[in-house]
Amino acid sequence: MPNTRIKVPETATAGDIVEIRAVIQHPMENGFNVTSAGVIIPVEIITDFVCEYDGGEVFRVKLEPGLSANPYFSFFLKATKTGPVDFHWLDQNGTKTDASVTLMVT
């Protein structure tokens, strides 16, 4: 399972806008690189990134081959109530990578 890193503030007050940051370790081969023997390295990318919080989807990205390796996303969400912030990455082979952090809201 690829390495992921997530940054969610530990606590927030209800109504706060908090910054969420997430990165996944992935080569994101764009299909244009060649080996030293001249053979094209096939496309190998993450295709979707989804973040869910408070019972709904808050952030979704459709990734294309043009994005660089180890895709990093930063976005904002409004803290409503204490609960898990779930992150899902899906690659072109259908492999899912999940992570979750609890956001405490006072």
Next chain:
Amino acid sequence: MRRFVVGIAAFCAFSAAFAEAILADEQPARVQTALGARSGYTYMGPDTQALQDDDFSNPGMLWVDEGEKLWSTAAGPDGKSCQSCHGDARTSMRTVATRYPAFSPQLGRVISLEQQINYSRTAHQHADAFPYESEQLIALTAFISSQARGLPMNVSVDGPAAASFERGKTFFYQRRGQYNLSCANCHEQHAGDHLRGESISQGQLNGFPIYRELWQAMGSVDRMFAWCNQAVRAEPFAPGSQEYVDLELFERWRGRGLLIESPAVRR
């Protein structure tokens, strides 16, 4: 080198004192050493520097995380991990990156950190060595090297390491390849100048293993040397070759005093 030092004498006196004050700091400081050595960080643009400074977004830290997991993963028939013998890497590995390559009494020659890791794996854990440039070896090298962040490079080049040092020095000043260039031609004589759109650094090693934006991946010292040799159309040496270990020893001596920044982000 002398001309260079004389030219920036005033700045060096200031920065040497400055460096001492910052050594105690958590964040490694990018300063020139009193001898004029400059970290590759100082040749990077502000975006690249910002990427390195933030532990969260520094892509190299993804490999450091992997290395941390590998540190406590059992390997070999006795089920020992690095941690079984070395305990907490934060203390036991604190100065390792500052003093490798080093002479190994067991192997009778100067070896790199990668080779030391593999020696420990085979001789003590009785596990298979990691291949050079493998994800695991880079991850472990990055994890161990990052423990020395903020400490100055300080390799030993006398005694049993002297012969290796001399060979490395010869290599550095020797022209090679179709372009007939030595390391010194670019990294000493033209450090700070431009090669097409890129600024030429001094080629210091205090940030290795690095996350290189050109590769969009982590690379070891040997990968960098091979790339540089290919760039002048010279036949690269194999990773782990004694030529590259010797060169790394010389290079780290050349940059002595520069603070370890591993994992650094470079172009």
